[in-house]
Amino acid sequence: MSTCFSTGLPHATELMLQCCSKCQQINYPTRELCGNCLADALQWQPVDNTGTVQSVAQLHYSLEAEYADHLPWTVANIKLDCGPVVLAHLQPDIVSGSRVTLTIAQDQASNRMLIATGDDSELASAWLKAVNFGEITT
Numbered sequence: 145m146s147t148c149f150s151t152g153l154p155h156a157t158e159l160m161l162q163c164c165s166k167c168q169q170i171n172y173p174t175r176e177l178c179g180n181c182l183a184d185a186l187q188w189q190p191v192d193n194t195g196t197v198q199s200v201a202q203l204h205y206s207l208e209a210e211y212a213d214h215l216p217w218t219v220a221n222i223k224l225d226c227g228p229v230v231l232a233h234l235q236p237d238i239v240s241g242s243r244v245t246l247t248i249a250q251d252q253a254s255n256r257m258l259i260a261t262g263d264d265s266e267l268a269s270a271w272l273k274a275v276n277f278g279e280i281t282t
């Protein structure tokens with residue numbers, strides 16, 4: 145399955161990660177062998193897209209004009225309930241320890257990325273609209 149350079153994930157509308165068919169460990173980032181048992185038996189599968197914010201960093205400068213209007217920009221490490229830790233763009237005003245949902249979106253330049261949003265879907269939708277991130281539909 146082909147993957148996207150910016151996320152290392154398959155071109156899909158849902159979160160898919162490599163699952164080991166021998167030990168069932170879910171692996172991320174993308175790798176050739178299972179990080180737990182070294183088996184060459186990794187299969188892309190849809191996974192639970194919920195997790196907890198572990199750490200947060202704010203970027204105060206961007207070379208990309210479309211991001212510069214929304215600084216400081218927040219990125220976070222998210223501990224997925226299914227195991228791995230991923231780096232994602234985080235909805236503003238969400239703090240470490242918060243529960244989030246991960247989805248795949250794309251910016252104006254069609255760069256695909258992981259985004260983490262909180263429980264309030266209206267706030268999440270308002271942020272995605274404000275930063276002009278689009279939902280992946282294909």
Ligand SMILES: [Zn+2]
Binds near residue numbers: 179
């Ligand atoms: Zn394994």
